[in-house]
Amino acid sequence: MTSLSGARIVVTGGAGFIGSHLVDELVNRRRAKRVTIVDSLVNGRRANLAQWGSDPRVRLVQADIRSDAGRRPLEDADVVFHLACLGVRHSLHDPVENHEVNATATLALVERARLAGVRRFVHVSSSEVFGTAQRVPMDEHHPTTPETVYGASKLAGEAYVRAAYRTHGFGTIVVRPFNTYGPRSHFEGDSGEVLPRTIIRNLCGLPALVYGDGEQTRDFMHVGDTARGLATIAECDQAVGRTINFGSGREISIRVLAETVARLVGRPDLAPVHLEPRPGDVRRLLVDGRLVRRLTGFTTAMPFEAGVADLVRWFRGGLATPQQMLARIDDRNWMPSPV
Numbered sequence: 001m002t003s004l005s006g007a008r009i010v011v012t013g014g015a016g017f018i019g020s021h022l023v024d025e026l027v028n029r030r031r032a033k034r035v036t037i038v039d040s041l042v043n044g045r046r047a048n049l050a051q052w053g054s055d056p057r058v059r060l061v062q063a064d065i066r067s068d069a070g071r072r073p074l075e076d077a078d079v080v081f082h083l084a085c086l087g088v089r090h091s092l093h094d095p096v097e098n099h100e101v102n103a104t105a106t107l108a109l110v111e112r113a114r115l116a117g118v119r120r121f122v123h124v125s126s127s128e129v130f131g132t133a134q135r136v137p138m139d140e141h142h143p144t145t146p147e148t149v150y151g152a153s154k155l156a157g158e159a160y161v162r163a164a165y166r167t168h169g170f171g172t173i174v175v176r177p178f179n180t181y182g183p184r185s186h187f188e189g190d191s192g193e194v195l196p197r198t199i200i201r202n203l204c205g206l207p208a209l210v211y212g213d214g215e216q217t218r219d220f221m222h223v224g225d226t227a228r229g230l231a232t233i234a235e236c237d238q239a240v241g242r243t244i245n246f247g248s249g250r251e252i253s254i255r256v257l258a259e260t261v262a263r264l265v266g267r268p269d270l271a272p273v274h275l276e277p278r279p280g281d282v283r284r285l286l287v288d289g290r291l292v293r294r295l296t297g298f299t300t301a302m303p304f305e306a307g308v309a310d311l312v313r314w315f316r317g318g319l320a321t322p323q324q325m326l327a328r329i330d331d332r333n334w335m336p337s338p339v
């Protein structure tokens with residue numbers, strides 16, 4: 001085991017949803033010496049890091065990972081967690097930029113980290129590299145046939161990271177989270193995810209919007225588990241050189257998700273409204289979590305219903321009113337925004 005305690009860590013995308021929880025985990029529980037966040041703030045928020053105030057252990061470098069300023073902080077790191085990326089719906093309206101950030105910039109980052117002598121490079125990929133499940137549960141040998149440029153660009157990124165291990169013995173780990181949810185998750189614009197959007201609609205007294213028949217499934221993990229799992233995997237020497245699927249092992253359909261939210265919000269009467277299917281929407285995802293369990297002993301702590309209740313509380317506790325948040329939701333958020 002390689003402890004993160006006392007380490008100098010860089011988290012790209014650390015002002016984002018998962019990245020900011022990872023920063024909390026690294027400083028609070030793993031006792032990192034210093035965490036430098038590299039984030040352009042295109043989708044991340046300073047507010048996600050507000051709990052750190054002027055704490056010298058946490059530093060934000062606002063920079064693009066496509067630029068030298070965004071890569072320079074790696075010169076001074078023991079461990080890098082690479083999360084910065086543009087999302088799946090962004091890839092539907094701007095595929096070339098999606099590839100530049102998710103694939104090309106990943107290659108440049110892993111090369112910079114290797115040459116700088118970074119000890120460990122944890123690349124956060126995505127289950128979207130698989131496309132829809134051809135068999136379930138999905139282990140690491142499941143075919144990778146992405147359905148979107150996002151999935152394809154994440155697959156290219158992880159291939160570059162694996163190549164750095166295979167060619168040079170660089171200490172890389174590729175982790176493929178399935179779906180993560182929890183406080184600070186996105187509801188707005190093309191980052192908006194189904195669970196926050198559904199909660200906000202129900203809090204406004206509106207029904208869930210379901211694209212297609214609602215029988216498409218996802219494997220949801222609470223972000224507290226995701227952050228703890230990423231740190232645990234990073235500390236595991238046996239994980240180096242590997243590609244690891246990372247999910248909860250519980251398959252939830254969008255129909256069940258909508259019913260769960262409506263019940264927890266106290267509006268079980270709100271029946272979902274069905275719209276046309278979203279392009280590139282994968283049909284089924286469910287992890288086979290045996291590898292991560294065998295390597296690290298990691299298991300999830302938060303059951304789905306309790307996690308959704310936690311998220312409902314968070315949205316109720318409010319940065320903004322549900323109506324203010326609703327105004328920032330695009331119903332068809334994979335289309336280019338109107339200018």
Ligand SMILES: NC(=O)c1ccc[n+]([C@@H]2O[C@H](COP(=O)([O-])OP(=O)(O)OC[C@H]3O[C@@H](n4cnc5c(N)ncnc54)[C@H](O)[C@@H]3O)[C@@H](O)[C@H]2O)c1
Pocket residue numbers: 012013014015016017018019038039040041042043044045063064065066070082083084085086087101124125126127154176177178179180181186191
């Ligand atoms: N949320 C999920 O369910 C999920 C599932 C699987 C994998 N992942 C992976 O986890 C990682 C984090 O996802 P998230 O949900 O927290 O998304 P997020 O959008 O909240 O975080 C990504 C961060 O990267 C930053 N960023 C984007 N482009 C950048 C650039 N060019 N330079 C610097 N910073 C840039 C954004 O500002 C944002 O803060 C991503 O790599 C994603 O592929 C997420």
